[in-house]
Amino acid sequence: QVRLVESGGGLVEAGGSLRLSCAASGTIFSINGMGWYRQAPGKERELVAQITSSGSTKYADSVKGRFTISRDNAENTVYLQMDSLRPEDTAVYYCNANVNVRGTWKNYWGQGTQVTVSS
Numbered sequence: 203q204v205r206l207v208e209s210g211g212g213l214v215e216a217g218g219s220l221r222l223s224c225a226a227s228g229t230i231f232s233i234n235g236m237g238w239y240r241q242a243p244g245k246e247r248e249l250v251a252q253i254t255s256s257g258s259t260k261y262a263d264s265v266k267g268r269f270t271i272s273r274d275n276a277e278n279t280v281y282l283q284m285d286s287l288r289p290e291d292t293a294v295y296y297c298n299a300n301v302n303v304r305g306t307w308k309n310y311w312g313q314g315t316q317v318t319v320s321s
Contacts, residue, residue, distance in 0.1 A: 204228040204310045208297045211315030218319075219285045224297030224312055226278040234300040234307065236273055236280040240293035240317075250295070251282060265291075289321045 210222040226233060237252030251261045251271035259271055270283040280297060297312035 204230060204299075204301050204303060204308075206297045206299055206310050206312035208295065208312040208315040211295060211317045213318045213320065214287055216287060216289055216319055216321050218287050219283070220287065220317060222282040222284065222295055222297075222315060222317075224280045224299075226299055226301065226310070229303055230278060231302040231304065233275070233278060234302070236271075236297070236299045238271060238280070238282045239296045239298060240291075241296070241314075242290075242293040245293075247296070252298075253280065284317070287317075287319045289319045291317060292319050293317060 205228050206224055206226050208224045214220050234255050235252055238250040239247050240250050241247040250265055251269055253259045253271045253273055268286045273280045294314040295317050296314045299310050300307055301310055
């Protein structure tokens with residue numbers, strides 16, 4: 203079974219930076235798209251950033267210019283560099299990956315990592 207494990211969350215001051223990592227492990231033939239979502243208390247989960255296997259990226263308007271998504275295909279890992287953090291960025295961040303497992307494409311989710319930005 204495929205598992206996604208996030209790391210790098212924590213408490214940071216407004217204007218600071220954090221780097222999230224998500225490593226995929228298990229029976230993986232290949233990984234197509236990978237992305238980061240977040241969910242703040244009382245709000246719905248929203249897409250933050252996504253990246254294709256070829257490196258094309260897309261960002262939510264609220265994080266453009268501040269966040270950078272990248273991936274290391276050799277390590278099956280996706281990163282989210284978060285700069286100029288704001289209190290409104292506070293949320294649980296979830297990693298997502300579209301994984302080919304024995305010829306079948308499935309979406310997998312990490313357990314989430316808490317990001318808290320103090321003002």
